[in-house]
Amino acid sequence: MAKAGGREAAAAAEVVLWREEARRFETPDGEAYLQYRLLAAAQPRSSSSFGDGGGATPAAAVMEMAHTYVPGSKRGRGLAARLCDAAFAHARERGMRVLPTCSYISETYLPRNPEWNELVITEKEPKPSSM
Numbered sequence: 001m002a003k004a005g006g007r008e009a010a011a012a013a014e015v016v017l018w019r020e021e022a023r024r025f026e027t028p029d030g031e032a033y034l035q036y037r038l039l040a041a042a043q044p045r046s047s048s049s050f051g052d053g054g055g056a057t058p059a060a061a062v063m064e065m066a067h068t069y070v071p072g073s074k075r076g077r078g079l080a081a082r083l084c085d086a087a088f089a090h091a092r093e094r095g096m097r098v099l100p101t102c103s104y105i106s107e108t109y110l111p112r113n114p115e116w117n118e119l120v121i122t123e124k125e126p127k128p129s130s131m
């Protein structure tokens with residue numbers, strides 16, 4: 001019993017770093033990572049701009065989680081899930097929504113972690129745009 005889950009325990013102990021400039025969550029060696037993009041939320045056209053020219057840059061409101069990668073030697077023990085845990089917690093802390101375009105996140109991680117579904121942009125919602 002004491003040794004059960006050793007590989008999963010190793011993944012759970014793995015440090016995950018946020019590299020803001022690279023828009024990545026990654027392990028300290030950089031070999032395993034989750035790559036994201038920042039998008040602006042789709043906004044309805046406002047009819048009352050008050051002559052500001054509309055030139056303001058919208059704040060990033062959406063994290064498009066685009067790609068998750070774990071090297072072959074470390075797969076299958078929950079490391080990708082650890083990267084996702086960090087990225088989703090980051091989005092929630094900052095009040096951001098999530099657009100998961102990585103198949104691992106949409107097909108495997110989210111069904112196993114449905115507590116994050118409230119952050120996820122659904123098919124029925126307007127698509128966010130590039131910033």
Ligand code: COA
Pocket residue numbers: 066067068069070071074075076077078079080081082101102103104105107108
């Ligand atoms: N799409 C959906 N699910 C996938 C997947 C994919 N492309 N690749 C693996 N999975 C599933 C596995 O079948 C496994 O399921 P199981 O637990 O029922 O056996 C589960 O993910 C493993 O989860 P976890 O241990 O958290 O993931 P991992 O650390 O092994 O890493 C990937 C998973 C996808 C990041 C890794 O396999 C990888 O880097 N693959 C190459 C790049 C890639 O295809 N990335 C995803 C698309 S962006």
